[in-house]
Amino acid sequence: MSTPLDKKQVPFDDSSGKRDHLPALHPKWLEKMVFVAYTLPPTDITDRGQYEQWLERLKFIAEDLHWLLQLPHDKFWCQAVFNESLLTLLDTYLRFSPRSYDVIYDLPNDGRERHLEVHRLVFMTCVRMATHKESKDDHITPNVFGDILYENFIFDVPKLLDLCVLYGNGNGALLTKMITNIFTQQPKYADDLRATIPTIIQVLENTQDMCGVTSSFAPEKLAKARSKDPRLFTMTIKEFQDVIFYLADTAITISNFLDVYPPAAHIFHEFKFEQRLASFYEGIVPEIQAALKVREFETMSHKRLLKQKLHQSRKSLQKIFHTILGHTCIEPVLEKGGEEVAENIEDFLHTMSAVLGERRFLADYESRYSFQEYADIMCQTSCDIDETQVQYIHDAINSAFATFGKRKKPKGAMSAGGRTSPDGSPGPLEEGAMGGAGALGGGAGAMGGGCAMGGGAGALGAGAMGEADGESMDDYSGQGYRGDVYQTEDYDVQGACAPRPSIIEIDSLISSVKDLLPELGEGFIEVLLEEFGYNLEQAINAVLTDKLPPSLLDMDKFMERETFEDVSSSLVDQRANVFDNDQFDIFRKENVDMNRIHQGKRADDTSLDDKSTVKQLKATYDAYGSRDQASMYDNLPDYEYDDEYDDTYDTNNIGAQDEDSAEELTARRPFVVPRALQTARGPKREEVESEESDDEKPARDEFVQDPAKIHEIAEQKRSGTHRGSGIRQQHDVVGKQKGHGQEKDVIKNRKFKEKNKAARGNHNRRAGADRKRGRGMMAI
Incomplete structure (x- = not known):
């Protein structure tokens, strides 16, 4: 070797x-x-x-x-x-x-x-x-x-x-x-990174102090609430810009470093960096947002640049939190599984519980990274998880999101669906060197970094x-x-696939571009906005950086906008009706056949004379045996239809089978004299009904009474058992003992007593008093 x-x-x-x-x-x-x-x-x-x-x-x-x-x-x-x-x-x-x-x-x-x-x-x-x-x-x-x-x-x-x-x-x-x-x-570089993290934390705290926001990790948090002062609203524009640039550079640098070298997340986790990051986010980001809305800038492009930088800062801070949690708590659960991950799950729940007080951070974080996904991963392990704690964290995050959260807009690809790049070529934010927004300098980078271009x-x-x-x-x-x-x-950002705004919104966007770039024609601006999905910042950025899409390079930049005549001139024209554009819509049609419009019945209307449909029903009624019902339509008389005639019950075959004789009309129910027409000597209703219940025929009224009966009635009067012109009958309502059955008469008597019990006793005292008072029998 x-x-x-x-x-x-x-x-x-x-x-x-x-x-x-x-x-x-x-x-x-x-x-x-x-x-x-x-x-x-x-x-x-x-x-x-x-x-x-x-x-x-x-x-x-x-x-x-x-x-x-x-x-x-x-x-x-x-x-x-x-x-x-x-x-x-x-x-x-x-x-x-x-x-x-x-x-x-x-x-x-x-x-x-x-x-x-x-x-x-x-x-x-x-x-x-x-x-x-x-x-x-x-x-x-x-x-x-x-x-x-x-x-x-x-x-x-x-x-x-x-x-x-x-x-x-x-x-x-x-x-x-x-x-x-x-x-x-x-390995000494890992020790140097551990020595660097406290410096990064100090950088974040110095940024808070520069903005007049006290760190929530300070010991005095338990004694008093986080203090604020209007320093962000009173500092110069350059200082305010440097704060945002410095924050963006620090956040993006740390985020990229964790993406490139994931093992560094464990070192950051040793210092509970994610908890301090959430506290820092909660303290400074809402304050900068509020100041950015209120403060005035020389140009709108300057303000949009700072908004973009703040958005990058927020996104990077959330990503840092997500990366640290993912590599230290979530990935070990996915890789190991079983009982070995109990410590990682406990660490994750502890971290999330520690940041529940940072509600604005939780709301923004939930809009990008769902806590439910973390919970699902933990529930798939075999470890015993404190479901009460998980549900408590979930409820707290949902509450924070309901208060401060905002759903992420659907993202539209700049290379899809538009006229700019049908072949999938990169969009304006992705192509060309030094593609970006603004022409403002400044901003030092954290840990020795600079800013811009690159x-x-x-x-x-x-x-x-x-x-x-x-x-x-x-x-x-x-x-x-x-x-x-x-x-x-x-x-x-919303890409080219974003829904088309209304005409009023398009006019507003064109006016905004016109304020910054007055030399451009409104027609060119409208096509430019359509090309970038009506994203104002991207459209202006493309013009300022001279990175127009190929479809707009040969277009006249001074082209005027086509004007369309406004057809909605009245409230009637703006209506929405189910009968719009029909044959009688006089508001939208100039030629309406007035001969088809009439009031009432037309003299030449012969549509009711056609009985072919009615006669066709005969076969149907014959098939189902309803011959009598169908026979009603066989010989219909020719008559002129009367609109005032009520034909609701014409189809009911009422009385068609009856023979109009007096005996048959009263066969179902006997005639009863109304109570108001009864005389004092007439028979009482209950006596008639009683006689009917006993199936007895009423006695014939004899002109000359039997003397024996007269003596019997007199004797009954003396003994107190006589009532009216007849003998008071005793109705058995007691019957036999319970469980031995009852006779039919007893059941009838019980029903009669229940029905007519209000006619006796103390039930009609008020009615009786009123009747006497009406006849003048009582002094008033």
Whole structure:
């Protein structure tokens, strides 16, 4: 096996001519080369002197890096270890280079291409520095490689953070191998990260203090509520902008670092960083939102830029919380399963319980990451889970979302469904270098980062990150490298598939664009808005950055809007009716046949004379045996239909089978004299009914009574048993004992008594008193 670079000895002749040997990594073998430090592009592009000077600096940097990458393995590492100007160049570029998520410089094409070349070469240099084995012959002992990186400050934690934010979007897989190899070969970097996290926490607290918001993690929280002051509303616009830029740069940097190197989530979790992050979010984000709505800016584009930056900050802070929880609590549950994950589940529930007081954060977090998904994963394990605690957390999150939450809008793809890119080409937010919003500078990056412009890089075609890979690093041509595209941070926007707004909303959008770009025609603005799914920010951004879709490049920018005549001139025209556009709609039709409109029955209406349908029913009634019913329609008389005639019961065959005789009419029910027409001497109703119940015929009223009966009645009067003109009958209602059955007469008597009991006793005292009073028998 070949000798590693750290053990190689190179022979040479000293000044006395003697043969001697020196290590391959020695300052003696360093070729004299001074690398130029990187500087930001000039803010005033129109100043040709400064601009040409900056282009010349980029040219020198590109030439020097090309020369460096072409050096052999031993010569390259001599430059990397002993040439301080090279480390200065890399450090200045990583600190000050514009970021991929925030473009503030609109460079000409020559400056953009040259900067992209430097961007690509810096990444290749860092890849080669992070590789300890380029080939079988060119390699370094792993543990020595880690010491070389650490002792010579070739990489440190701030540089790794800047690498992630600059190149993480386009070259995440390769960057993950790089950083993983660095942390694997030198464990001291993990200790440095642990020492860096308290500094990051202090950065967040300083940001809160700058905004006048006291941290909720402060000990005084138990004694008093979180204090606030109007500092965000009174500070200058530049200070307010720096706060938002600083917050966005810090949040996106940490988020990208955790995406590139997931094991770092465990180190952040040791410091309960996610809990402090939720508290920080709850304290500062709502305050910045409120101040952003109230404060006035010189231009609307400035305000929209700050809104975009704040949105990126919120999204990145939520993603950090989600990533830490996912790698420390959720992924072990999915990978291990069984009883081994009880500690992870308990840790997850404890973390969520600790942030239940941060209701605004929970509402925003729930809109992107559902707690129910976490609960479903935990319930699928065999561990005993405190369902009461899970339900309590779920209810608290739902309550917070109901108060402060907002559902995420459906996302529309800019490359689908529109006229711009039917072939799936990238949309305006994804294409072109330095695609972004605004022309405002400023904003320092956390941990040494800068702001604006920047790009993603694609996968390098070569490069092994360890001995096991064994791939060659000889090819540095950049095959597959995405250095020509500066990617922007993905954020929620409505794409071309968004529903079309109303005419009033379109007029408002056109007016907003017209205020910023008065030289554009309203017709061009309308087509532009339609092209970008009526997204105002994207449409204005495309015009300002000169990145119009291909379908609009040849269109006249001064085209006026087509005007349409408003047909809704009255409330009648705006009505919605089921009879719209029918043959009698006089509001929408000019030619209506007035001959078909009449009042009442038409004299020439012969539609009722047609009895063919009625006669066809005869066969149907014959089939079901209803001959008599059908016979009604056989010989219908010809008559003129009368609208006033009530024919509701014409089809009922009433009395058709009766013979109108008096005896048959009274056969079902005997005639009873109404109570109001009965005389005092007439028979009482109950006596008649009693006689009917006994099936006895009434006695004939004889003109001359039998003397024997007269004497009998007189005797009964004297004994007090006489009532009226007859003998009071006794009706048996007692009957036999219960369970021995009852006779038919007893049952009838009981029914009669129940029915007529109100006619006797004390039930009619009021009616009797009224009757006497009416006859004048009582004094008033």
